[in-house]
Amino acid sequence: MNCSVPMARTLRCSSLLAAMSIMLAWWSTTAFAAGPVAVTTPIPVPASTPVTITNAAAIAKAEGIQHPFQAGLDCTAQAGVLSCDSAPLQLPPTRRLAIEYVSAVCTLAATAQLSSVGVKTGLGSETPVTHALNHVDHQAPLGGAGPQHVAIAAHTVKIYADAGSTVGFSATNVSGGEWKCAFSLSGQLIDVP
Numbered sequence: 001m002n003c004s005v006p007m008a009r010t011l012r013c014s015s016l017l018a019a020m021s022i023m024l025a026w027w028s029t030t031a032f033a034a035g036p037v038a039v040t041t042p043i044p045v046p047a048s049t050p051v052t053i054t055n056a057a058a059i060a061k062a063e064g065i066q067h068p069f070q071a072g073l074d075c076t077a078q079a080g081v082l083s084c085d086s087a088p089l090q091l092p093p094t095r096r097l098a099i100e101y102v103s104a105v106c107t108l109a110a111t112a113q114l115s116s117v118g119v120k121t122g123l124g125s126e127t128p129v130t131h132a133l134n135h136v137d138h139q140a141p142l143g144g145a146g147p148q149h150v151a152i153a154a155h156t157v158k159i160y161a162d163a164g165s166t167v168g169f170s171a172t173n174v175s176g177g178e179w180k181c182a183f184s185l186s187g188q189l190i191d192v193p
């Protein structure tokens with residue numbers, strides 16, 4: 001609209017400018033003088049639905065876990081023997097193992113000290129490799145008194161063993177009487193294509 005010439009237009013332009021000024025004044029007092037506007041309408045929260053898991057294996061497969069796996073192995077060493085090896089665990093020829101968690105609890109004579117603990121895995125026809133684990137040797141005797149104490153290792157890992165290979169554990173002791181270790185591992189077996 002051109003407000004520079006005839007009188008009729010000037011009146012309309014003045015009215016239009018006045019209306020715009022009133023709207024601007026209203027908007028500025030509403031938007032800035034009132035401060036933040038609080039939402040008074042509650043946001044609906046969906047009702048919870050109880051879930052019953054009826055087929056955990058199907059869920060594991062959907063998450064890519066083909067065959068959940070866990071095993072326990074142990075070894076006992078006579079007095080004066082410094083190494084302790086578990087019996088090897090033979091894997092099936094059609095599945096490889098992905099180890100995800102390993103732990104060991106070794107019971108030793110009060111004067112002995114565990115020097116190493118590890119898990120042994122093999123790939124194909126290669127000689128098994130020992131993966132060393134950190135351990136804590138608790139020198140205080142069990143129960144506060146007695147001739148024995150424990151050493152513990154527990155780790156989240158990602159160690160692989162080939163189909164048809166063996167898995168085992170080993171530990172070494174500095175010195176002492178008869179001692180033993182209990183080992184556990186968990187993970188998943190994966191079908192070999």
